[in-house]
Amino acid sequence: MSEDLFREVDDALRAERLRRVAWRYAGLAAAAVVAVALAGGGWAWHVNQLKTAREKATGTYLTALNQTSNLPAPLPGASSPAVLGKAEQTGLDSLRELAGHAPGGIAVLARLQEAGMQAARGDTKAALAAWDSVQADENAPRLLRDLASLLWCRQQLDTANPAELRSRLSVLSGKDQPWYGLATEALALLDVREGHIDDARRKFAALMAQPDLPGGVRSRAQDMMQALDPSAG
Numbered sequence: 001m002s003e004d005l006f007r008e009v010d011d012a013l014r015a016e017r018l019r020r021v022a023w024r025y026a027g028l029a030a031a032a033v034v035a036v037a038l039a040g041g042g043w044a045w046h047v048n049q050l051k052t053a054r055e056k057a058t059g060t061y062l063t064a065l066n067q068t069s070n071l072p073a074p075l076p077g078a079s080s081p082a083v084l085g086k087a088e089q090t091g092l093d094s095l096r097e098l099a100g101h102a103p104g105g106i107a108v109l110a111r112l113q114e115a116g117m118q119a120a121r122g123d124t125k126a127a128l129a130a131w132d133s134v135q136a137d138e139n140a141p142r143l144l145r146d147l148a149s150l151l152w153c154r155q156q157l158d159t160a161n162p163a164e165l166r167s168r169l170s171v172l173s174g175k176d177q178p179w180y181g182l183a184t185e186a187l188a189l190l191d192v193r194e195g196h197i198d199d200a201r202r203k204f205a206a207l208m209a210q211p212d213l214p215g216g217v218r219s220r221a222q223d224m225m226q227a228l229d230p231s232a233g
Contacts, residue, residue: 054103054104054106057098057102057103057106057107058106060094060097060098060102061094061095061098061102061106061109061110061113063091063094064091064092064094064095064098064110064113065091065113066091067087067088067090067091067094068087068088068091068092068095068113068117070088071084071088071117071120071121072084072085072088072121073120073121073122074121074122078122080122081118081121081122081123081126082121082122084121088117091117092114092117094110095110095111095113095114095117096110096114098110099111099114099130104139105140105141105144108134108137108140108141108144109144111130111133111134112130112131112134112144112147112148112151114126114130115127115128115130115131115134115148115151116151118130119151119155124155124156127155128152128155128156131148131149131151131152131155132148132152134147134148135148135149135152143178146171146172146177146178146179147179149168149171149172150169150172150179150182150183150186152168153165153168153169153183153186154182154186157186157189157190157193158193162190162193162194165186165190166187166190169183169186169187169190170187173187180213181207181210181213181214181217182217184203184206184207185203185204185207185217185220185221187203188200188203188204188207188221188224189224191203192224192228197228200224200228201225201228201229204221204222204224204225204228205221205225207221208221208222208225
C-alpha cells in the first residue's frame with residue numbers, strides 16, 4: 001500500500017506542483033530583474049546574468065523531467081536498482097548537476113525530483129539521502145522541506161523506526177499545515193502497523209470529514225475504515 005500511496009503523491013507533485021513552482025521561480029527572477037534594472041549598468045548586468053542562469057536552469061530542469069518520466073521499475077526481488085536507459089541517465093545526471101549548482105529554488109526542486117526518481121527505480125538509500133538533504137536545507141522553502149520529510153517517511157512506513165516516523169509526521173499533521181492530510185494518513189497507517197486500531201480509526205474518520213482534502217485521501221480513509229471495521233460506512 002505504501003508504494004501505491006507514494007506513487008500517487010510523486011506523480012501529482014512531479015507532474016503539476018513542481019512544474020508550477022519551477023516556473024514561478026523563473027517568473028520571480030524575471031520580476032526581480034525589472035525591479036532593480038533602474039539601479040544602474042553594473043548591477044543591472046549582474047542581475048541579468050542571474051536571470052539568464054535561472055531561466056537556463058529552469059529549462060534544464062523541465063527537460064530532465066521529460067527524460068525521466070518513464071522510469072524502469074525494479075524487478076521483483078531485485079537487490080539492485082533498475083538500470084536506466086540513456087535518456088533517463090542523462091536526466092538523472094542533469095538533476096544532480098542542478099541540485100549542486102542551480103540558482104535558489106531550482107536546486108531544491110532538482111533534489112526532490114532526483115529523490116523521487118531514485119525511489120521509483122528502487123534505490124531507496126539514494127532517495128532517502130536526497131530527501132534528507134532537502135529537509136535539512138535551511139535556505140529551502142519550508143513547504144518543500146516539509147514535503148521532503150513527508151516523502152522520506154512515506155517511503156518507509158513499513159520498515160523504519162516507528163518512533164522516528166511518528167516524530168517527523170507529527171510536525172506535519174497539524175490542521176494548519178499544508179501537508180496535513182497526507183501526514184495524518186501516514187500516521188494512521190503507522191497506527192495500524194503498531195496495532196493501535198482505535199487511534200487509526202479516529203484519524204481516518206477525521207480525514208473523511210475534511211471536505212477540503214484531496215479526494216484520494218478521503219477515499220483511501222473510507223476504504224481503510226471499512227477494512228478495519230466492516231460495519232463502518
